[in-house]
Amino acid sequence: MGSLIGRMTPTKIIVTGYLSIILFGALLLMLPVSSAEHTVTPFLDALFTATSATCVTGLIVYDTATHWSLLGQVIIITLIQIGGLGFITMATMIATISRRRIGLKSRFVMQESIAAPQMGGIVRLTRFVFTVTVAVEVTGAVILSLRFIPMFGFIKGVWYGVFHSISAFCNAGFDLMGSYSGKFTSLTAFESDWVVNIVIMSLIVFGGLGFYVWEDIWLHRRDKKHFSLQSKIVVCATVFLIIVPAIFILIFQHGNVETGLTRPAQGLAALFQSVTTRTAGFNSVGLDKLEPNSQLLMILLMLIGGSPGSTAGGMKTTTFVVLLLCIHAVIRKEDELECFGRRIDKTVLKNAVTIAMSYVMLCLFGAMALCYFDGVTMMQAVFETSSAIATVGLTLGITPNLSAASHIILIFLMFLGRVGCMTMLYAIVQSQTHGLSKKPLEKIAVG
Numbered sequence: 467m468g469s470l471i472g473r474m475t476p477t478k479i480i481v482t483g484y485l486s487i488i489l490f491g492a493l494l495l496m497l498p499v500s501s502a503e504h505t506v507t508p509f510l511d512a513l514f515t516a517t518s519a520t521c522v523t524g525l526i527v528y529d530t531a532t533h534w535s536l537l538g539q540v541i542i543i544t545l546i547q548i549g550g551l552g553f554i555t556m557a558t559m560i561a562t563i564s565r566r567r568i569g570l571k572s573r574f575v576m577q578e579s580i581a582a583p584q585m586g587g588i589v590r591l592t593r594f595v596f597t598v599t600v601a602v603e604v605t606g607a608v609i610l611s612l613r614f615i616p617m618f619g620f621i622k623g624v625w626y627g628v629f630h631s632i633s634a635f636c637n638a639g640f641d642l643m644g645s646y647s648g649k650f651t652s653l654t655a656f657e658s659d660w661v662v663n664i665v666i667m668s669l670i671v672f673g674g675l676g677f678y679v680w681e682d683i684w685l686h687r688r689d690k691k692h693f694s695l696q697s698k699i700v701v702c703a704t705v706f707l708i709i710v711p712a713i714f715i716l717i718f719q720h721g722n723v724e725t726g727l728t729r730p731a732q733g734l735a736a737l738f739q740s741v742t743t744r745t746a747g748f749n750s751v752g753l754d755k756l757e758p759n760s761q762l763l764m765i766l767l768m769l770i771g772g773s774p775g776s777t778a779g780g781m782k783t784t785t786f787v788v789l790l791l792c793i794h795a796v797i798r799k800e801d802e803l804e805c806f807g808r809r810i811d812k813t814v815l816k817n818a819v820t821i822a823m824s825y826v827m828l829c830l831f832g833a834m835a836l837c838y839f840d841g842v843t844m845m846q847a848v849f850e851t852s853s854a855i856a857t858v859g860l861t862l863g864i865t866p867n868l869s870a871a872s873h874i875i876l877i878f879l880m881f882l883g884r885v886g887c888m889t890m891l892y893a894i895v896q897s898q899t900h901g902l903s904k905k906p907l908e909k910i911a912v913g
Contacts, residue, residue: 484884489513491519495534495542499538500535502532514873515527517880519549519640522777525861529649551596551777591677602672606669607624609661613659613661618646650863653750654752673777674776678696703786708741719760738750744778745779753863791803803815840868842864846864849861
């Protein structure tokens with residue numbers, strides 16, 4: 467077994483690792499003790515739930531609070547934690563605690579797993595990630611517990627605080643409010659609750675910034691001029707993609723869904739939807755009642771997602787920015803992509819175009835398949851497939867009622883979204899080395 471792993475590339479190890487965790491999680495969820503009714507959960511439904519949890523998506527076929535027992539909920543939140551941080555990060559921390567030596571191959575895999583720019587200091591970065599994760603999740607759990615304990619009692623309140631803190635930080639979107647406000651209601655009962663909304667949003671944003679960005683901001687917190695280009699792009703893009711969409715959602719929904727809410731509550735609901743859409747999966751208002759303009763905007767936000775090396779999914783904020791920089795360079799007839807006084811390697815642009823096209827094509831093909839198998843509307847299908855491949859978890863309410871074929875499609879999209887389209891391609895396709903010779907150059911017309 468060890469020799470087999472030794473011959474595998476880092477990308478194949480990542481893909482195989484996630485597959486193994488998902489299958490093991492599905493088998494555990496099938497057990498009678500994992501369900502509240504103490505019955506065997508069908509394999510496909512257990513596989514869907516395990517995939518959604520490990521890929522930190524949040525799409526569900528059963529309400530988490532009412533279908534699963536406490537053990538089932540513990541299994542789900544454990545899969546979320548492993549999937550959010552990455553099983554490589556978890557394995558590294560176990561190896562570090564047990565004082566085992568971490569070899570060069572393991573460091574390569576770690577670098578690939580958390581999208582670190584270099585292998586140097588990768589173990590230190592992993593320790594930093596683990597420490598910050600524990601600190602942030604504990605802080606979130608304490609604040610949420612103080613809010614939930616008066617509502618649910620001490621034990622249940624603490625459990626709800628811990629579960630939702632981990633789920634929010636890992637951008638998973640799983641919730642336990644089904645037994646409180648009704649099945650599949652997410653956080654709609656807390657649409658005007660400032661404490662719950664702000665804490666959940668803060669955890670989502672922090673988890674979606676990216677592990678490398680955390681360390682970079684911490685190391686250069688006293689001298690912002692030394693922030694890396696990636697950190698600057700991520701922070702600016704994150705702020706922009708939170709504030710601007712929130713304004714548009716507020717405009718689109720004016721006088722419609724949030725009727726009855728105060729002005730501040732309307733702003734809070736719009737801001738929450740803007741934050742959670744980029745791969746978190748919680749919702750504080752009924753998404754099926756939103757205006758089509760808002761739903762289309764949310765689809766775009768879901769596909770953009772969070773940042774590289776974070777708990778979030780999507781094609782990533784940096785990919786989005788690089789594509790915008792490309793448009794800017796073409797308009798200005800410039801040969802190089804520039805941002806914050808730095809040039810960006812053209813290889814990055816190739817990767818960005820490949821990733822963006824992969825996400826869009828998979829989303830559309832998956833949507834067409836859902837329309838074919840279940841006869842849902844194109845808006846519902848695109849919303850669902852965008853949510854799956856971007857590992858968001860938001861839904862217009864059609865997931866539990868979809869056919870087995872559509873569930874398999876969503877499982878495939880969730881898995882691709884978590885491991886990454888590029889990682890999957892590298893794991894399948896063998897790289898080829900090219901000689902020094904180049905083919906003849908010929909121009910073609912585009913546009």
